[in-house]
Amino acid sequence: MAEGRVVRTVVAVSDRTLSGRQLAVLLTPPEQGRFGYRELARAVRETLLDGRVALRMRLPAERELAGVLGVSRTTVTAAYDLLRESGYAHSRQGAGTWTTLPEGQTPIGPAAIHGDGESVIDLALAAPEAPTGVLTEALAVASAELPRYATSQGYHPYGLPELRVALADRYTARGLPTRPEQILVTTGAQQALALALALLGGPGDRVLAENPSYTNALDAMRGHRMRITPVPVTEAGWDSGLIDAALRQTAPRLAYLIPDFHNPTGRLMPDEQRREIARAARATGTWLLVDETLADIALDVPAPRPFAASAGPGTGEQIISVGSLSKSCWGGLRVGWVRASSRVVTELARVRITHDLAGSVLDQLLAVALIDRIDPLLPGRAAELRRRREALVSALARHLPEWHWTLPPGGLCLWIDLGRPIASQLAARALRHGVRVEGGARFGVDPGTHEHRLRIPYALPGEVYEPAAERLAAALEGAPARIADPGLPDWVA
Numbered sequence: 334m335a336e337g338r339v340v341r342t343v344v345a346v347s348d349r350t351l352s353g354r355q356l357a358v359l360l361t362p363p364e365q366g367r368f369g370y371r372e373l374a375r376a377v378r379e380t381l382l383d384g385r386v387a388l389r390m391r392l393p394a395e396r397e398l399a400g401v402l403g404v405s406r407t408t409v410t411a412a413y414d415l416l417r418e419s420g421y422a423h424s425r426q427g428a429g430t431w432t433t434l435p436e437g438q439t440p441i442g443p444a445a446i447h448g449d450g451e452s453v454i455d456l457a458l459a460a461p462e463a464p465t466g467v468l469t470e471a472l473a474v475a476s477a478e479l480p481r482y483a484t485s486q487g488y489h490p491y492g493l494p495e496l497r498v499a500l501a502d503r504y505t506a507r508g509l510p511t512r513p514e515q516i517l518v519t520t521g522a523q524q525a526l527a528l529a530l531a532l533l534g535g536p537g538d539r540v541l542a543e544n545p546s547y548t549n550a551l552d553a554m555r556g557h558r559m560r561i562t563p564v565p566v567t568e569a570g571w572d573s574g575l576i577d578a579a580l581r582q583t584a585p586r587l588a589y590l591i592p593d594f595h596n597p598t599g600r601l602m603p604d605e606q607r608r609e610i611a612r613a614a615r616a617t618g619t620w621l622l623v624d625e626t627l628a629d630i631a632l633d634v635p636a637p638r639p640f641a642a643s644a645g646p647g648t649g650e651q652i653i654s655v656g657s658l659s660k661s662c663w664g665g666l667r668v669g670w671v672r673a674s675s676r677v678v679t680e681l682a683r684v685r686i687t688h689d690l691a692g693s694v695l696d697q698l699l700a701v702a703l704i705d706r707i708d709p710l711l712p713g714r715a716a717e718l719r720r721r722r723e724a725l726v727s728a729l730a731r732h733l734p735e736w737h738w739t740l741p742p743g744g745l746c747l748w749i750d751l752g753r754p755i756a757s758q759l760a761a762r763a764l765r766h767g768v769r770v771e772g773g774a775r776f777g778v779d780p781g782t783h784e785h786r787l788r789i790p791y792a793l794p795g796e797v798y799e800p801a802a803e804r805l806a807a808a809l810e811g812a813p814a815r816i817a818d819p820g821l822p823d824w825v826a
Contacts, residue, residue, distance in 0.1 A: 350429075353393040353401035356380070360402075361555075364779075368404050370411035377412065378421045381432050392422065392430045454801045456770045459596065459745040459790035461718070463663035467710050471702035478698050490686050491678070492518025492670070493697040499704045500656075500670055509642035514675040517682055520692050522626045522657035522669035527553055528681045529587075529622050529653050529671065534559050539585035541576070545748075545776035545783050547596045547624065550589055559586075563778035568739050570600045577613040587620035593628040593637050597776050597788040598748045599741020601634065604643045611644035614651060621652045626669075629661035629711055632719050633742040636711075641672075650674055658700055660745065661707065661714070668692065668700040718745070724795030728802035733809065746790045748773075754784035762808040768801050 359380045363372040377392070392398070395413065399406040413430050416422035420435030491497065497513040504511035519525040534540060536558035542551060544563035554561055562583045564576050580588070590610070592602035614621050623640040631637070641652045657669035671681055703710075722740075725747065729736060737750045751759070756772030763770050773786025791798075 350391040351393055353397040356393055356398060357401045368402055368408065368412075370408045370415065373402070373404070373408060373412035374415040374419075374421075377416060378419070381421060381434075390432045391428075392432065394429070452767055453764070454768045454793075454797055454804065456768060456789050456793070456801060459788075459792055460659060460664040461714070461745070461792040463665065464710055464714065467703070467706055468663065471699055471706060474702040475695060475698035479695055482694050482698075487694050488691045489518075489694070489697075490682050490691050492516065492692065493694060493701070496668075496697045496701050496704075499701050500672070503704060503707075504639060504672055507636075507639055507642070509639040509672075511672060512675070515672055515678055517671040517673075517678045517685070518692055518697060519669045519671060519685070520689060521659060521667045522624065522655050523549055523553070524685075524689070525655040525657075525669045525671045526550055526589075526622070526624070528684050529655070530554065530557050530559070531684050532677075532681055533587050533620050533622075533653075538587075539583050541579055541583070541585040541588035541619070542778055543571075543590060543595065544778040545597055545773065545786075546589070546778065547591060548771075548775050550624065551776075551778060554589070561778050566595055566598050566600055568598075571602055571606055571610075573606050573609045573613075576610055580613050580617045580619055584617045585619050587622050588614060589622045589624065590640070591624045591627070592640055593625050594630055594741060594744030596624075596627060596744065597746050597773075597786075599739070599744045599746060601637060601742055604638075607640055607643040608645045611640075611648040611652070615648050619651070623652060623654045625654055625656045627660055627744050628656070629707070630715070630718065630745060631743040632715050632722070633740075639672075653677060658703060661711065662703050666696060666700060666703075668696055718791065721793065721795045721798075722747075722791040725789065725791040725798040725802075728798040729789075732802040732806040745792050746788050749787045749789060751785050751787060756784050756787055759787070759805075759808060763805055766804040766808040768804045768808070770805070 356377070360368075360373075360376040361379065362368070363376075368376070392413070393401075395406050395409040399409045402409075413422060413424075417424060417430070421433065422430050423433050424430045494513065496518055497516040500516045500518070501511040501513045517525070517528075519528065530540075530553055534554075534557050538557075538559050539562055540554050540559045541562045541564060542554065543566045545566065551561065562579055562585055564579050565572065576588075579585075588610075590602075592607060594601055611621065621640070621644075625639060628637055628639070637643075639654060641649050641654055644652060652673070654672040655669065656672070658666050659669070671678065673681070726738075726740070729738075729747075729749075735752055737752070738747045741747070757774055760770050760772045771788050773783030773788065776786075776788060777783045
């Protein structure tokens with residue numbers, strides 16, 4: 334999705350004017366399929382806030398946009414009026430209507446995710462810092478190895494051979510026999526996911542996804558114009574019967590699952606459910622795209638085996654596993670991978686080189702050195718994350734005793750029940766109090782769902798959570814029982 338949006342935004346920026354057709358492509362249509370003026374105003378605002386439309390862009394003429402969308406000119410006029418009243422547009426006599434932001438509001442996105450520095454506590458990113466000592470040691474090893482590769486051109490579209498071997502050996506050690514040719518190294522797990530969606534899916538194809546789910550994965554599916562069939566993940570976990578029924582009724586092209594310490598709920602899928610889902614997917618010809626980026630973050634239980642190892646005989650060919658070092662080592666490394674059949678890996682590599690010829694050799698050498706050290710590293714990481722989880726839980730219990738959650742056995746987040754549908758407004762208020770946090774709606778398949786939830790990671794140092802909880806409690810004070818979506822832009826990990 335990101336790539337398509339960048340292309341369209343660049344086209345728009347080049348002449349500072351959006352055509353009706355350009356804007357229509359960017360708008361997310363309402364569930365009822367036809368825009369009312371409020372839905373149209375909200376959709377235009379969302380394109381502005383998430384960066385698909387730039388600031389100071391001229392919006393299409395009212396008559397032109399009405400014709401493209403198949404609505405009355407009155408609807409577009411009322412939507413533009415609402416945008417002007419709320420501060421997201423302004424008009425100049427004879428010069429049209431232009432995008433802007435309300436006074437005092439600045440965009441929040443990849444360029445400004447940390448707010449104004451230390452004054453904002455960022456609870457939106459579920460990723461710990463690097464293990465400094467191990468990283469320094471691994472970097473020294475990688476740097477010593479680098480001269481051996483400097484005499485070559487440095488392109489390895491499938492990934493550095495040593496890293497493919499190391500990853501294959503790690504899968505084998507975890508109970509899933511794997512050959513190096515079954516591994517494709519990618520620039521993070523998000524690229525691995527994007528490649529799989531590009532290979533297996535297309536506009537109009539059905540994809541089954543958990544609800545809630547990892548927001549960047551959902552956005553990637555929407556960017557490919559796929560139709561998402563949601564299946565719930567609750568406090569009790571997954572319902573195999575519902576998943577089986579959804580597979581049989583909709584026969585999706587693929588299903589995206591996070592069985593290991595699910596993001597955002599933290600649930601761990603039992604082995605028997607993995608086998609049941611794998612059998613049901615095989616019966617409907619559905620590919621399983623399994624996100625295992627959190628598999629190493631086991632805090633209270635043994636680390637799970639790879640999904641494909643639990644799936645049973647005859648099902649592995651339809652399973653594509655995705656992983657990375659972002660959660661177990663460091664997000665700044667940007668090394669991920671796909672584990673699949675060698676045929677699928679070859680097809681994915683062909684897709685990959687149209688976007689990205691190869692990853693950094695130095696980063697991959699560093700990944701090899703880290704994988705050599707990962708088993709001694711993980712117990713200490715888990716112990717520290719348990720301390721941070723306890724610090725978060727204790728702080729929330731002191732300052733926000735009315736909130737509830739189920740303690741996850743692993744992963745990096747609490748999925749908090751606020752008891753009332755105020756998450757979006759609370760997130761907006763919290764930012765003004767110096768805390769950035771993500772409301773549950775950001776993780777929902779359908780707009781407006783999970784409005785009673787917050788996702789709060791425990792990836793930061795423990796001393797952060799006492800002031801964070803104090804600020805959240807201050808933001809919550811006086812919040813109404815239910816409010817409108819404040820329309821904040823989103824960027825999470």
